[in-house]
Amino acid sequence: xxxxxESGGNLVQPGGSLRLSCAASGFTFSSxxxxxxxxxxxxxxxxxxxxxxxxxxxxxxxxxxxxxxxSRDNAENTLYLQMNSLRVEDTAVYFCARLGYNSGCYFYDxxxxxxxxxxxx
Amino acid sequence: xxxMTQSPSSLSAxxxxxxxxxCRASQSISTYLNWYQQKPGKAPKLLIYASSSLxxxxxxxxxxxxxxxxxxxxxxxxxxxxxxxxxxxxxxxxPLTFGGxxxxxxx
Numbered sequence: 001x002x003x004x005x006e007s008g009g010n011l012v013q014p015g016g017s018l019r020l021s022c023a024a025s026g027f028t029f030s031s032x033x034x035x036x037x038x039x040x041x042x043x044x045x046x047x048x049x050x051x052x053x054x055x056x057x058x059x060x061x062x063x064x065x066x067x068x069x070x071s072r073d074n075a076e077n078t079l080y081l082q083m084n085s086l087r088v089e090d091t092a093v094y095f096c097a098r099l100g101y102n103s104g105c106y107f108y109d110x111x112x113x114x115x116x117x118x119x120x121x
Numbered sequence: 122x123x124x125m126t127q128s129p130s131s132l133s134a135x136x137x138x139x140x141x142x143x144c145r146a147s148q149s150i151s152t153y154l155n156w157y158q159q160k161p162g163k164a165p166k167l168l169i170y171a172s173s174s175l176x177x178x179x180x181x182x183x184x185x186x187x188x189x190x191x192x193x194x195x196x197x198x199x200x201x202x203x204x205x206x207x208x209x210x211x212x213x214x215x216p217l218t219f220g221g222x223x224x225x226x227x228x
Contacts, residue, residue, distance in 0.1 A: 035217075045157075045165065045208055045219040061216060095164055105171035106212040107155040111164035 002026040002110045004096050009115030016086050016119070022079040022096030022112055030054070030074035033099040035108065036081050038092035048094070049081065064090075086119045093117075123147050123211050127220035133228040140196040142223045144209035149189045153213040156185055156194045159222075160205045168207075169194065199225070 008020040022034070036048040049060045049070040058070055069082040079096050093114040100109030124147035134140050144154065152172035157165035167176045169185035172192060182197040196203055204227055209220040 044222045045159075045210075047216045047218065050215075059215065100167075100170075103171040103174055105153050105155070105174075106217070107167055107170040107210070108157075108165070109167055109176070111166075113164055 002098070004098065004110055004112035006094065006096055006112040006115040009094065009117045011118045011120065012086055013121050014086060014088055014119055017082070017084045018086065018117060020081040020083065020094055020096075020115055020117070022081075024077045024079065024098075027098070027110075029072075029077040034072060034079045035097045035099060036070060036079075037095045037097055037108070037111075038090075039095070039114075040089075040092045043092075046092075050099070051079070083117070086117075088119050091117060091119045122216055123150060123214060123218050125209055125211055125218050125220035127207075127209055127223050129223060130221060131224040131226060133226050134199050135228045136199055136201055138199045138228075140199050140203075140225060142194045142207055142209075142225075144187075144192045144194070144220050146190045146192075146211055146213075150211045150213035152188045153211055154185070154187065154192045155210045155212060156183075157208045157210065158203075158205050159208065165208060196225075 003025045005023045033052050035050040038048050051058050051070045067085045071080045093116050095114045096112045097108035098110040126145045154172045156169040159165040168179050173185045184195050207223045
């Protein structure tokens with residue numbers, strides 16, 4: 001059974017840092033692109049970052065570029081998101097998601113349960 | 122970035138109703154359109170990919186259609202467990218972008 005389990009969310013002051021983790025199991029982690037998606041309270045889904053299977057291709061949303069760093073440890077089957085210089089507007093539930101592919105189309109076929117990051121003084 | 126616009130943003134319906142949600146892309150995305158269902162406090166769940174392909178395990182009352190810029194998600198007979206938020210997502214180009222969501226509520 002495919003499982004993605006996030007951890008690391010917490011209350012942090014503006015300007016602070018946090019590292020999120022996403023532990024994967026039940027599939028060959030090293031074969032899949034992985035993404036982070038966030039959802040502010042009561043709002044919609046917003047893509048944050050992505051990393052390819054071996055960690056050599058990385059992209060970020062403009063809103064987090066230069067502040068967040070995505071990485072992965074394929075030996076430990078774990079995805080990370082290092083979040084620095086946090087802002088109030090980064091407050092959200094952060095989901096990790098596995099990128100799937102079928103019929104020529106990409107989609108998120110598995111999601112973690114989410115971890116809440118609250119940025120507030 | 123490709124903008125995705127969903128309508129309506131919310132709707133009220135009764136069990137057994139036929140429900141249709143629309144999604145429009147700011148440019149043509151062929152059939153690279155996915156639909157997700159999200160219940161409160163839970164992660165999104167993939168319902169439909171490639172515009173009309175039903176994800177394994179998803180009930181057949183859900184269907185999707187469309188190509189180019191206009192797409193629809195249809196629930197043929199709304200069930201109690203279908204009251205949730207629904208999001209479209211384009212995967213034609215990066216970044217993958219979502220619509221603003223449609224909340225389906227009980228009438």
